[in-house]
């Protein structure tokens with residue numbers, strides 16, 4: 001559940017903008033309200049609470065007292081490791097500003113420092129620094145997800161998909177992606193919502209060769225290095241697992257993104273200049289921690 005303290009709320013619309021699932025809207029009365037049809041899409045990521053200048057939002061069980069802390073106002077790029085990891089958020093709102101090639105080179109260099117389980121690296125990158133190109137490919141990605149939604153409604157196709165991707169990936173698909181796409185698809189089809197590339201000006205695709213030794217953990221670590229480097233440079237972005245399936249299965253998109261037949265995209269990282277500043281950081285408890 002999401003609630004808004006209407007007396008404190010200044011209607012700055014930051015929560016409306018920042019919510020990854022567009023859970024908020026401005027009502028006819030000018031008040032910020034929660035969209036009822038999207039109630040179940042709240043991730044409790046706390047981004048709405050972290051940007052609110054008057055602490056007027058409450059998302060699920062999160063509380064300002066227990067789960068958040070003040071972030072320093074400093075724009076310094078000399079952050080300590082703790083400052084860096086504690087202030088990082090997934091950025092999905094970008095300024096209309098291209099990312100210079102030299103900045104992307106720095107991010108690529110940081111990624112190259114990630115440890116491979118068995119050197120040398122088997123991770124390959126494709127860096128797209130053309131926002132218009134990304135926007136052009138979006139309608140096809142949306143089409144591919146529309147197709148997937150259709151297949152998931154068919155019990156036989158559902159069973160085939162489950163067999164192909166395995167139970168853990170199928171559960172993520174069924175429990176997270178399908179509910180999200182079901183609600184968002186009408187707006188995505190109209191081009192009113194981009195829940196896939198999030199309007200990012202630049203994108204890094206992490207590729208590996210198919211049918212070789214598993215490289216997915218290496219890629220997760222490499223993407224994490226990239227994500228932290230992006231944040232350390234004052235830029236923003238997020239690891240985006242929603243992008244690879246939209247490209248991998250589509251011959252035309254594979255060609256456009258120069259994916260060799262022998263390869264598949266494992267994950268992706270968006271890059272851009274953040275449009276919204278977070279006032280608060282969020283603390284998250286791990287599911288369990290035991291010392292032996």
Ligand SMILES: Cc1cc2nc3c(=O)[nH]c(=O)nc-3n(C[C@H](O)[C@H](O)[C@H](O)COP(=O)(O)O)c2cc1C
Pocket residue numbers: 020043045047088089090091092238239240241242243
């Ligand atoms: C492996 C992985 C995959 C993710 N995929 C997506 C994605 O496809 N789309 C998206 O909007 N966010 C994606 N995220 C971002 C998460 O939603 C985000 O990390 C989470 O809500 C916590 O919020 P924070 O990163 O702002 O702290 C992904 C994050 C990880 C670690």
